[in-house]
Amino acid sequence: xxxxxxxxxxxxxxxxxxxxxxxxxxxxxxxxxxxxxxxxxxxxxxxxxxxxxxxxxxxxxxxxxxxxxxxxxxxxxxxxxxxxxxxxxxxxxxxxxxxxxxxxxxxxxxxxxxxxxxxxxxxxxxxxxxxxxxxxxxxxxxxxxxxxxxxxxxxxxxxxxxxxxxxxxxxxxxxxxxxxxxxxxxxxxxxxxxxxxxxxxxxxxxxxxxxxxxxxxxxxxxxxxxxxxxxxxxxxxxxxxxxxxxxxxxxxxxxxxxxxxxxxxxxxxxxxxxxxxxxxxxxxxxxxxxxxxxxxxxxxxxxxxxxxxxxxxxxxxxxxxxxxxxxxxxxxx
Amino acid sequence: xxxxxxxxxxxxxxxxxxxxxxxxxxxxxxxxxxxxxxxxxxxxxxxxxxxxxxxxxxxxxxxxxxxxxxxxxxxxxxxxxxxxxxxxxxxxxxxxxxxxxxxxxxxxxxxxxxxxxxxxxxxxxxxxxxxxxxxxxxxxxxxxxxxxxxxxxxxxxxxxxxxxxxxxxxxxxxxxxxxxxxxxxxxxxxxxxxxxxxxxxxxxxxxxxxxxxxxxxxxxxxxxxxxxxxxxxxxxxxxxxxxxxxxxxxxxxxxxxxxxxxxxxxxxxxxxxxxxxxxxxxxxxxxxxxxxxxxxxxxxxxxxxxxxxxxxxxxxxxxxxxxxxxxxxxxxxxxxxxxxxxxxxxxxxxxxxxxxxxxxxxxxxxxxxxxxxxxxxxxxxxxxxxxxxxxxxxxxxxxxxxxxxxxxxxxxxxxxxxxxxxxxxxxxxxxxxxxxxxxxxxxxxxxxxxxxxxxxxx
Numbered sequence: 001x002x003x004x005x006x007x008x009x010x011x012x013x014x015x016x017x018x019x020x021x022x023x024x025x026x027x028x029x030x031x032x033x034x035x036x037x038x039x040x041x042x043x044x045x046x047x048x049x050x051x052x053x054x055x056x057x058x059x060x061x062x063x064x065x066x067x068x069x070x071x072x073x074x075x076x077x078x079x080x081x082x083x084x085x086x087x088x089x090x091x092x093x094x095x096x097x098x099x100x101x102x103x104x105x106x107x108x109x110x111x112x113x114x115x116x117x118x119x120x121x122x123x124x125x126x127x128x129x130x131x132x133x134x135x136x137x138x139x140x141x142x143x144x145x146x147x148x149x150x151x152x153x154x155x156x157x158x159x160x161x162x163x164x165x166x167x168x169x170x171x172x173x174x175x176x177x178x179x180x181x182x183x184x185x186x187x188x189x190x191x192x193x194x195x196x197x198x199x200x201x202x203x204x205x206x207x208x209x210x211x212x213x214x215x216x217x218x219x220x221x222x223x224x225x226x227x228x229x230x231x232x233x234x235x236x237x238x239x240x241x242x243x244x245x246x247x248x249x250x251x252x253x254x255x256x257x258x259x260x261x262x263x264x265x266x267x268x269x270x271x272x273x274x275x276x277x278x279x280x281x282x283x284x285x286x287x288x289x290x291x292x293x294x295x296x297x298x299x300x301x302x303x304x305x306x307x308x309x310x311x312x313x314x315x316x317x318x319x320x321x322x323x324x325x326x327x328x329x330x331x332x333x
Numbered sequence: 334x335x336x337x338x339x340x341x342x343x344x345x346x347x348x349x350x351x352x353x354x355x356x357x358x359x360x361x362x363x364x365x366x367x368x369x370x371x372x373x374x375x376x377x378x379x380x381x382x383x384x385x386x387x388x389x390x391x392x393x394x395x396x397x398x399x400x401x402x403x404x405x406x407x408x409x410x411x412x413x414x415x416x417x418x419x420x421x422x423x424x425x426x427x428x429x430x431x432x433x434x435x436x437x438x439x440x441x442x443x444x445x446x447x448x449x450x451x452x453x454x455x456x457x458x459x460x461x462x463x464x465x466x467x468x469x470x471x472x473x474x475x476x477x478x479x480x481x482x483x484x485x486x487x488x489x490x491x492x493x494x495x496x497x498x499x500x501x502x503x504x505x506x507x508x509x510x511x512x513x514x515x516x517x518x519x520x521x522x523x524x525x526x527x528x529x530x531x532x533x534x535x536x537x538x539x540x541x542x543x544x545x546x547x548x549x550x551x552x553x554x555x556x557x558x559x560x561x562x563x564x565x566x567x568x569x570x571x572x573x574x575x576x577x578x579x580x581x582x583x584x585x586x587x588x589x590x591x592x593x594x595x596x597x598x599x600x601x602x603x604x605x606x607x608x609x610x611x612x613x614x615x616x617x618x619x620x621x622x623x624x625x626x627x628x629x630x631x632x633x634x635x636x637x638x639x640x641x642x643x644x645x646x647x648x649x650x651x652x653x654x655x656x657x658x659x660x661x662x663x664x665x666x667x668x669x670x671x672x673x674x675x676x677x678x679x680x681x682x683x684x685x686x687x688x689x690x691x692x693x694x695x696x697x698x699x700x701x702x703x704x705x706x707x708x709x710x711x712x713x714x715x716x717x718x719x720x721x722x723x724x725x726x727x728x729x730x731x732x733x734x735x736x737x738x739x740x741x742x743x744x745x746x747x748x749x750x751x752x753x754x755x756x757x758x759x760x761x762x763x764x765x766x767x768x769x770x771x772x773x774x775x776x777x778x779x780x781x782x783x784x785x786x787x788x789x790x791x
Contacts, residue, residue, distance in 0.1 A: 051444030054399060058436045064406045065428040072421025072495075079410025079417070080728050086411055087738045090404045091745050097400035098749060101393050105756040144418070150734050295498040296422040300429050307433040314441045321445060321452050 004298070005291040008070040009280070011304060015066055017269055019059035021172065021262050026053045028173020030096060030121020031166055032192055033114060040328055041185050042114060048180035048326045050100055055315060057097070069300050073144055074280040074290035080146040081139045082131050085153055089127035096120030122166060129165030133158030136211060136218075136275065141284035157210060164203035168265060170196035175257040180326050193257055194249050201242055204268060208235065211275060217283060218275045231274060238267045337727040339735040340412040343742065345709070347404050349702050350746050354398030356701050359473060359518065360525020361391040362466035364553075365446075369462050373455060383549060386765045390532070390757060392447055397753050399440075404742070406432075412735065414728035416716055423489050423496045423504060424479045431475035439468035470518065477517055481510035484708065485578045486717050496717075508578060512571040513708070519564040520704060524697025526560060527664060529553035530671070532761055534690035537682070540764045550682070550690070551675050557668035565661055575711075576625055579718060580634035581643065582711035585650040587621055588614070592638050594630040596621035601655065604647040609636070645713040653706035660700035667693055 488503030536546030602614030
């Protein structure tokens with residue numbers, strides 16, 4: 001096994017993880033939007049992420065072009081297979097993104113941008129979940145080319161994973177808001193966090209059963225001995241963390257709910273990686289087969305190693321500058 | 334309709350839409366950096382109020398630029414999947430560097446620029462403004478490097494259906510790159526100057542605070558008066574590079590069908606591919622040879638030098654070029670006339686000129702898009718010039734699917750553009766008074782509170 005494609009697989013996996021958590025909570029805010037009490041609450045909710053959402057979304061672009069650069073063949077196959085959900089996601093992201101700027105310039109039409117923000121966030125989450133489900137269920141490839149149809153991605157399983165991601169982002173969003181809000185909005189956030197946690201746990205349970213039933217390879221990976229002994233730690237840890245999260249929501253903790261939610265996401269993500277390893281296009285192309293020439297990977301790696309620490313530093317600094325509870329009417333613009 | 338053509342139309346449409354926004358944000362970011370440095374230097378609140386007015390227009394533009402840019406980063410895979418598989422090893426890393434060195438920086442510091450006034454000190458805020466401006470320029474650097482490599486590909490070889498990069502220095506600084514970058518950055522600065530001048534002219538003549546508009550008008554006209562001739566010079570230089578590396582593109586631009594000396598300069602006409610001639614042509618005899626070869630009998634390559642299947646769409650390239658150049662000279666005349674007036678009358682400007690300035694606002698943007706059409710349509714039928722054909726690299730999806738996505742983007746972008754223009758006009762009409770500046774932070778450090786840890790934050 002060559003080290004370089006492995007390093008790149010790690011970087012892409014990490015990038016996707018960072019993206020899912022960071023854009024997850026701001027998409028989650030859009031998902032929770034229709035249930036909010038009034039415009040005042042929605043203003044505060046949006047203001048908790050206004051200074052950072054753009055940076056969060058950049059990780060999605062990073063994932064896309066990182067895949068493009070390091071695993072061009074996989075990029076070509078996956079984007080072909082997922083053409084329709086990805087185009088839908090891009091259009092949804094357009095409306096979600098412009099709402100941040102347009103909403104605060106609007107008066108009479110503010111409700112339209114509420115809808116655009118919320119529908120855009122929901123559709124984005126749904127499409128990402130569908131994409132995930134479609135990848136897990138397998139993609140038909142012959143000779144390095146996608147050979148399936150335009151709607152292969154659309155199955156009951158992928159629709160279910162789509163809804164699961166919506167529930168998951170709602171949990172991330174509400175636990176983020178717990179750190180950023182006060183008073184009656186805060187009470188509401190605790191309530192929303194509990195509800196979305198229940199939905200997410202149901203979703204995780206269903207997907208965990210559905211996947212091995214659907215795919216013999218995944219069944220083999222999880223339930224063969226001795227794999228079972230090691231891998232069963234993942235669902236166990238998930239259960240423990242979920243219990244901890246429930247408890248911290250009951251006790252109205254401020255920061256732990258968010259950290260636990262992130263932990264739940266990471267465990268689900270780990271489960272996903274275990275299921276599809278070492279494929280980048282499941283059951284068709286491994287990450288080694290899809291790798292770009294060494295020169296491309298080295299050239300890009302140099303930039304990564306220098307720039308990523310800098311990015312992480314100013315991202316953390318940015319979050320620090322805007323930390324703390326957001327007051328009603330603050331950075332209204 | 335075939336899927337390849339539809340994919341090309343979709344790429345052209347989404348790219349032409351997107352490019353309008355970086356064109357303006359590059360220029361506005363530089364303008365904002367200048368305004369903030371003037372404020373820090375003089376302490377005059379006048380400049381800070383300017384910053385707060387223009388930053389609103391900047392933020393709206395930036396927002397649309399971001400979301401329409403995300404689309405492009407995925408379209409390479411959705412619509413030109415085989416291009417990604419073959420050339421992703423060269424173009425992909427360049428785009429990754431764009432994300433790493435530009436997008437993250439812009440996004441990271443934009444928040445501070447827009448919302449950080451009462452959270453960070455003046456110096457840090459100024460740094461954020463500078464970094465956002467640097468980010469917009471860095472972004473142009475990488476994207477033009479990637480684009481230029483597709484025009485003048487060097488430093489990589491095609492082996493077993495994949496480009497193997499041999500020399501990254503050559504790839505990044507490929508022959509047409511420096512000229513193309515200069516041309517694009519000047520296009521952005523010039524278009525933005527004309528935009529700022531137009532908006533300021535409106536504020537000057539109609540706004541409640543004429544003095545407010547007058548300052549930025551005079552500033553922008555002065556900038557345009559310097560930038561317009563520089564841009565014409567840069568365009569000429571890029572033309573010489575194109576002549577060397579892409580003679581057929583230049584032949585299409587000039588409407589030269591036959592190779593030969595004493596080539597005329599075709600000012601206008603209708604290039605007819607059927608008859609291989611220009612109908613209704615208005616020509617200057619021998620001027621074509623003179624401009625391209627600097628001699629009256631210099632032999633100029635015509636379209637007949639290659640097989641017609643290697644021609645770009647001649648009418649598109651021919652006309653897009655004339656629109657770009659025509660608007661370029663129009664902006665030159667406008668800026669010099671404006672500068673002349675501004676020098677003669679310090680506090681006054683003819684009413685008609687202020688109205689004309691408002692009408693001039695789209696000029697730079699139309700010229701920029703036309704320029705991209707010259708560059709990109711002129712590259713056809715190649716995606717990587719002379720090596721890889723566009724028709725061979727499109728994703729093999731049904732035409733109906735591409736048509737659906739194209740129509741979806743058209744519908745979405747019409748809504749986005751309408752809303753964008755509506756809110757831009759709203760901010761402009763509101764003028765500086767409606768743009769209430771927040772109070773800058775007095776201290777240097779953000780409010781002291783632990784960032785993480787601590788269960789209850791009370």
